[in-house]
Amino acid sequence: MNYQSEVSPDARKFKSIGTRPLRPDGLDKVTGKARFGADVSAPGMLHGVILRSPHAHALIKSIDTSKAEAAEGVHAVVTRADFGSDFDNPDVMDNVMAGKKALYDGHTVAAIAASSEAAARKALKLIKVEYEVLKGVTDVDAALAPDAPILHEDMVPDGVDPAPTKPTNIAHRHEFGHGDVDKGFKEADIIIERSFKTEAAHQGYIEPHACLATLGSDGRGELWCCTQGHYYVRELCADLLKIEESQLRVTASEIGGGFGGKTTVFIEPVALALSKKSNRPVKIVMSRNEVFRASGPTASSSVDVKIGVKKDGRITAGFANLRYQGGAYPGSPVEFGAMSAFACYDLENVKTVGYDIVTNRPKQVAYRAPGAPMAAFAIESVVDELAKKVGMDPIEFRLKNASSAGSKSSYGPTFSDIGLALTLETAKNHPHYSAPLGPNQGRGVACGFWFNFGGQTSVSLAVNADGTVGLSVGTPDIGGSRASLSLMVAEEMGVEYEKVRAIIADTASLGYNDVTDGSRVTFASGIAAIEASRNACKVMCARAAKTWGIPEDAVVWEDGHAKPAGSNAGDFKPMSLVEIAANASSTGGPIAGHHEINADGAGVSFSTHLADVEVDPETGRAEVVRYTVFQDAGKAIHPSYVEGQFQGGAVQGIGWALNEEYIYDNEGRLQNPGFLDYRIPVASDLPMIDAVILEVPNPGHPYGVRGVGETSIVPPLATVANALAAAAGIRMTDIPMSPPKVLKAIDEAK
Amino acid sequence: MRYEAPETIDAAVTLLAGEKGVARVLAGGTDLIIQMSGDMIEPDLIVDIKRIPLLKQISEEDGGFRIGAAVSGAELGEHAGVCALWPGVVEGVELIGSTQVQGRATLVGNLCNASPAADSVPALVAANAVARVIGPKASRDVPVSEIATGPGKTSLAAGEFVESVFLPARPDRSSDAYLRFIPRTEMDIAVVGAGVSLTLDENDVCTDARVSLGAVAARVLLVEEAAKALIGNKIDDKTLDNLAAAASAAATPINDKRGTVEFRTKVSGVLAKRAATIAADRAKGKK
Amino acid sequence: MSQIHVSTTVNGDAVEFLCEPDETLLTVLRDRLGLTGSKEGCGSGDCGACSITIDGRLVCSCLALGAEAQGCEIATIEGMAEGENLHPLQSKFLEHAALQCGICTPGFLVAAKALLEKNPDPSETEIRYWLAGNLCRCTGYDKIIRAVMDTAEEMKAAKS
Structure with a gap:
């Protein structure tokens, strides 16, 4: 759909949109009543626990569960043998429960359901697994070495020319770009080539994965779990358990953070299998240790960048070779990395090549703008250096090369109206950019891009007899979407925000809904909610028309009232939603609206970040002392939650930039599976994060919405690195920029 | 596992001495409970000592203070007397974990957990504090530096536990300080820790000093060479550089997930220097 | 056992x-x-x-x-709430949108309440350090800190 005519300036004055009402789920969340994944139980419930491989790479020779099965309190034990074969999602199956090999430290090998967690844990120790330990590899570059251990004997990558004759750890090769980069580099006056690495980061949601499952021998079941997409959970579980989708009802709990990490299944199929075997409800809650070892952190990366410029600051060519390891199975986000790397720049000659590589680490899952932050770190670091080399202000340099409406993007499409230049110009004129810096402080700037997604969405709403509206959506609310969707319905129907009650419906209640990801909910569920509202308003117009005895098309909906379309239609007093709702039973029965779409036109998003970083020259410790985010939101529906997305993403990026990392020992065992040594930022590490919302409307949405959830994590790695470069005169190419590395760089620069 | 909460020291001693299996003392529990839930230990007996009134007390003794084994970090931090006399010890204790952990964690527990990176121990060692060990035999007083013998290991015999720690009186123009290096601002284990306790004369010349380092060896180090760099000198740049060099030279750290040998060695000197500066400023402020 | x-x-x-x-x-x-x-x-x-x-x-x-x-x-x-009446911190957390997913919110509220009882007039830095043991992954802490600061202001004003 194109809503160009609706989003043009002055097309409409909003009443509800842009206000900041309290969120509908707020009271439950400040009083402890909200029910998250681990907060429910069921009569007769058993507790499930999981046995995990202590080895990074090992053949599973045999598993003896007999002693565990006989242990006190144990009701069921499952291994891979309890699952079938021929799956639509074989890698998901193998990741959920290891088959022939354990492919990473923490890989599930068996599971037990017992009457108490303590009994289950005790019995876990009685399972005997015979492993043949193999050599493993966790580093992305080491996985490409000629003598590297091979994870999958049948893996021969596509897209590689000439096609390899032997199995490798490369799953896929991707290439994007246009023009002739060789020609472009010949035209350049200055060329900078650098290599960068980023370590894997974890989404770090505070709520561990949790679920409560029942599945009977009749193939009927129910599942309660914390997920970003309960329909997708249903699809995967139905495949893995060989049951019909209609027979499994999945309800999404309140979700304690996800950031992409709760977009697949880990424990859910295991709990269902245990439930089926025991004929009892089974609850599984991951420990924090399990979350780090065996859920889905993001990829680690190794990236080579080459960019050439003319003396006047115009980029002549850009090239990047990106290698991302995505853990034990194909699917690293390198394709997104290769697509997004140069998206901020309007380039004649650009080429990116990406390699999706497997290693003995947990299979990566999406993490906020998956793949983009690593690429942006590399590109924006080199851009910063180039600006300095040609003697230009870093914002001016970016403005000179910035993508704008009509630019052919590095990944193919041509951009329409985009907000990149606006974010840069606003940053340039913001007081932050000209504020004085203290000793050992430096200022950094970087840009970021994210595609944003639409996708399949189904929404239903009902107009109740008392004039209130019930809104059912199928996209779990991860950061305030019940508020933003209610605002859109309120705006459209002309009712007060408080009259709309939004819920996340279960999988039995609506058509399919894609996962809450890709910054898609306020956009796609928003369109569906608006269109569903319009459908309901049409019904209400028809009811008024019936009452008045005039044709349906002679009635329009305005300000919460059905009104005659014009003087020709007749002279009737406008009929309010409340009146129509009250009379619904006598005018045709219940009034409802629904809408189903596969939304496109999500509208790309850009941002510019500014950071002031202070470095302790004697310890290498870097502290962010001021930070400002400038991002195009298209249209901010609930500005507080838009700011929250900007701030939260920026801080996740700051954590990744400075201290967060997966640390493996030589045997491939994770050394820091806890919040003590996986160091996410704490409150005292940070300043306030200023959020500046800019609005370049997206014609793909009736109100101009662009997704806002992800772009904010793209620039911080480079923003902080560029600030560090300004503060200490060092160019860090290795993320995280932890104190030992920074101190070493400072000492070497002396 | 049995849980007992005796109300007298004698009862605690009897319980601990009588246990044939693994017995553990529970005060704050901020290490013990993590070790239990992480399957690192499986005690047969836990003796909760928080119901023994004497162990919950901070008492004045010979111009110094005796701190009971069950006194939490938060309680210690609220004690004006200890804060004034041994600010470095208090700041070391207050760096252990979060506000929540402070509500439970104890100085004695931190000592007996025997981590080389324990935040309160370098300051205690610099303070020359004395632990009172009680057990089935007679009680004995032991310098705190002799409690830990290696990571997670102590010199305590079966059935023994530390009842209190004594912080002695000190001359005028004395003070102390503890600094640690962590990547974040809170919630981390020390990568390096440095404690300095010193006394200045009227001319600001250091007449006595003890310098300690944490997280750079298998146990907290008392660095005599570093103290020598201070004693007899004013705390000026040259003295501090000598101190830093002596501290770095004494460090024998390892590479691990929290830091490198190179980093820890250098930062040992940096922190010793900064802690000495703070301690000296505090000493001068005490007329 | x-x-x-x-x-x-x-x-x-x-x-x-x-x-x-x-x-x-x-x-x-x-x-x-x-x-x-x-x-x-x-x-x-x-x-x-x-x-x-x-x-x-x-x-x-x-x-x-x-x-x-x-x-x-x-x-x-x-x-924390007294009957129907929310504690001022609970109201301010809602008003400031100081929660996104809400999983950390109970812990933050309990910790912030303990802070204001001990120190009714904390600085931003004091709030940040007191709450350093409460992790939030959604908000970047900004709105949480503002909500606590605003509550302290309001509670002070109510007393005087």
């Missing part, structure tokens, strides 16, 4: 329960007493989502044993 009988007070109510000797107070609250407002984010005292007070002292309930609660006064998020 035989279970231990414990008599205690939770949010002003006299409560009795049986628990295993090695069972944490958090598990008792959540699984035996049905008080699931305290969350387990880490089980090691690193995230603060299980914050409660024992005899007025802020602690992580994952780092205390249920058995230790004998004779104590325990306060959890469920006891």
Whole structure:
């Protein structure tokens, strides 16, 4: 759909949109009543626990569960043998429960359901697994070495020319770009080539994965779990358990953070299998240790960048070779990395090549703008250096090369109206950019891009007899979407925000809904909610028309009232939603609206970040002392939650930039599976994060919405690195920029 | 596992001495409970000592203070007397974990957990504090530096536990300080820790000093060479550089997930220097 | 293992329960007493989502044993509002949009309440350090800190 005519300036004055009402789920969340994944139980419930491989790479020779099965309190034990074969999602199956090999430290090998967690844990120790330990590899570059251990004997990558004759750890090769980069580099006056690495980061949601499952021998079941997409959970579980989708009802709990990490299944199929075997409800809650070892952190990366410029600051060519390891199975986000790397720049000659590589680490899952932050770190670091080399202000340099409406993007499409230049110009004129810096402080700037997604969405709403509206959506609310969707319905129907009650419906209640990801909910569920509202308003117009005895098309909906379309239609007093709702039973029965779409036109998003970083020259410790985010939101529906997305993403990026990392020992065992040594930022590490919302409307949405959830994590790695470069005169190419590395760089620069 | 909460020291001693299996003392529990839930230990007996009134007390003794084994970090931090006399010890204790952990964690527990990176121990060692060990035999007083013998290991015999720690009186123009290096601002284990306790004369010349380092060896180090760099000198740049060099030279750290040998060695000197500066400023402020 | 009988007070109510000797107070609250407002984010005292007070002292309930609660006064998020009236911190958290997913919110509220009781006029830095043991991954802390600062202002104004 194109809503160009609706989003043009002055097309409409909003009443509800842009206000900041309290969120509908707020009271439950400040009083402890909200029910998250681990907060429910069921009569007769058993507790499930999981046995995990202590080895990074090992053949599973045999598993003896007999002693565990006989242990006190144990009701069921499952291994891979309890699952079938021929799956639509074989890698998901193998990741959920290891088959022939354990492919990473923490890989599930068996599971037990017992009457108490303590009994289950005790019995876990009685399972005997015979492993043949193999050599493993966790580093992305080491996985490409000629003598590297091979994870999958049948893996021969596509897209590689000439096609390899032997199995490798490369799953896929991707290439994007246009023009002739060789020609472009010949035209350049200055060329900078650098290599960068980023370590894997974890989404770090505070709520561990949790679920409560029942599945009977009749193939009927129910599942309660914390997920970003309960329909997708249903699809995967139905495949893995060989049951019909209609027979499994999945309800999404309140979700304690996800950031992409709760977009697949880990424990859910295991709990269902245990439930089926025991004929009892089974609850599984991951420990924090399990979350780090065996859920889905993001990829680690190794990236080579080459960019050439003319003396006047115009980029002549850009090239990047990106290698991302995505853990034990194909699917690293390198394709997104290769697509997004140069998206901020309007380039004649650009080429990116990406390699999706497997290693003995947990299979990566999406993490906020998956793949983009690593690429942006590399590109924006080199851009910063180039600006300095040609003697230009870093914002001016970016403005000179910035993508704008009509630019052919590095990944193919041509951009329409985009907000990149606006974010840069606003940053340039913001007081932050000209504020004085203290000793050992430096200022950094970087840009970021994210595609944003639409996708399949189904929404239903009902107009109740008392004039209130019930809104059912199928996209779990991860950061305030019940508020933003209610605002859109309120705006459209002309009712007060408080009259709309939004819920996340279960999988039995609506058509399919894609996962809450890709910054898609306020956009796609928003369109569906608006269109569903319009459908309901049409019904209400028809009811008024019936009452008045005039044709349906002679009635329009305005300000919460059905009104005659014009003087020709007749002279009737406008009929309010409340009146129509009250009379619904006598005018045709219940009034409802629904809408189903596969939304496109999500509208790309850009941002510019500014950071002031202070470095302790004697310890290498870097502290962010001021930070400002400038991002195009298209249209901010609930500005507080838009700011929250900007701030939260920026801080996740700051954590990744400075201290967060997966640390493996030589045997491939994770050394820091806890919040003590996986160091996410704490409150005292940070300043306030200023959020500046800019609005370049997206014609793909009736109100101009662009997704806002992800772009904010793209620039911080480079923003902080560029600030560090300004503060200490060092160019860090290795993320995280932890104190030992920074101190070493400072000492070497002396 | 049995849980007992005796109300007298004698009862605690009897319980601990009588246990044939693994017995553990529970005060704050901020290490013990993590070790239990992480399957690192499986005690047969836990003796909760928080119901023994004497162990919950901070008492004045010979111009110094005796701190009971069950006194939490938060309680210690609220004690004006200890804060004034041994600010470095208090700041070391207050760096252990979060506000929540402070509500439970104890100085004695931190000592007996025997981590080389324990935040309160370098300051205690610099303070020359004395632990009172009680057990089935007679009680004995032991310098705190002799409690830990290696990571997670102590010199305590079966059935023994530390009842209190004594912080002695000190001359005028004395003070102390503890600094640690962590990547974040809170919630981390020390990568390096440095404690300095010193006394200045009227001319600001250091007449006595003890310098300690944490997280750079298998146990907290008392660095005599570093103290020598201070004693007899004013705390000026040259003295501090000598101190830093002596501290770095004494460090024998390892590479691990929290830091490198190179980093820890250098930062040992940096922190010793900064802690000495703070301690000296505090000493001068005490007329 | 035989279970231990414990008599205690939770949010002003006299409560009795049986628990295993090695069972944490958090598990008792959540699984035996049905008080699931305290969350387990880490089980090691690193995230603060299980914050409660024992005899007025802020602690992580994952780092205390249920058995230790004998004779104590325990306060959890469920006891923070007085009937229909929210505590000012609860109202300010809603007003400032200081929560996104909300899983850390109970812990932050309990911890912030303990702060304001001890220090009614904290600086931004004091708030940030007091709350450093409460992890939030959604908000970047900005709106949480503002909500606490605003509450302190309002509570001060109400008193004077």
